[in-house]
Amino acid sequence: MSHAVVVGVDGSAQSAAAAEWAAYQAHRSGQALRMVHAGGAEPTLSAEPVDRAQSLPRLVLELRDHLADVLPGLEISCEHVPGHPAYALVAAGDRDGLLVLGSRGLGGLAGLLVGSVAQRAAAHAACPVVLVRADTDGGGVESGVVVGVDSARPGTEVLAFAFEQAAERGAKLRVLESRNLPTGRYVTEAPVDPPEITEGLAAGALVRLQDALAPWRKKFPEVRVEAEVTAWPAGRALVEASRSASLVVVGRRTPRIRPAVPGLGAVAHTVLHHTHSPVAVVPHD
Structure with a gap:
């Protein structure tokens, strides 16, 4: 049993679909949703406490607010985690037990549906990894x-x-x-x-x-x-x-x-x- 459902978000349509799927999964299982925006450098050292939400893209914050409106009883956290996106997301998922990511979604048998970050995470993670296409209806x-x-x-x-x-x-x-x-x-x-x-x-x-x-x-x-x-x-x-x-x-x-x-x-x-x-x-x- 995982402690939370972790989803990687970056403002793309794929990550929005993944976040919606993860939100409904968390709601069904009675768990919290942990939205993680991964990548970039460590924050600059400061005597003041660092609010990780301040470094999140506007689209990610809007997505968080949308999910909170759709599922008002769901506990949602949203944070930025520095480092290589794939490895930062794997570490977050391994800690909580389930990782959800968006796939690239070109469609059809001729197209490759999985980007490099998602594929690397699926190959490395010690926890289950769910990959979600952009056209997926998470609450369908x-x-x-x-x-x-x-x-x-x-x-x-x-x-x-x-x-x-x-x-x-x-x-x-x-x-x-x-x-x-x-x-x-x-x-x-x-x-x-x-x-x-x-x-x-x-x-x-x-x-x-x-x-x-x-x-x-x-x-x-x-x-x-x-x-x-x-x-x-x-x-x-x-x-x-x-x-x-x-x-x-x-x-x-x-x-x-x-x-x-x-x-x-x-x-x-x-x-x-x-x-x-x-x-x-x-x-x-």
Whole structure:
């Protein structure tokens, strides 16, 4: 459980969408919203106390006031934090437990949706990082949560985050697993030749996935869960699922030996750059 929802703000349309998403997330979970404007040098030393809000751009302060009007019961703080934006935001998120950032949002499969700061933060943070597009409606109609898993190594942190999000939203959770099956279609559709092999592989994969989800269904009995096994590549399946989702959750494996340059992994990278909905990147062992 995080102490607050941290959102990076810089006055852009992307960060405004991220702030709105973060505000509703904080409101749903009963947490505070911490707006952080990152970058620049340390403030000049002075005998007088420093008011960090004085160094914030006007658009950021207007956004804070707007969110306070929309969600009057929400506790909101707003501050400037010096240093490299990505690392300053990661430090803020790691302290409080959840970081929300805006993505660049060029749209379409040909465009890259994630800027360098957001991508670096998602690759480095020890906490979940949610990336939000500029055209996202943070308080819009709830359309469910999607999570990608591997039933052999489901990732406790990833499933915990996905189930918690679905429970807080009162939404359905769609769990997708990609398997190398002899069909290019979802295995829940009509089987292809040879039907016996396809059906056997599909049934076995779905049973393993259901077994992996059983403890989580018991822990979150209020969450409606839809488990699916697909023959599509994981990244493609999750991108397609994002068309009708309010949030897509993907994992980022944390190596035992910290690499010099942390990476997101192929699936997370694909989803981040081509998604149609906000994406949560959750680090796990």
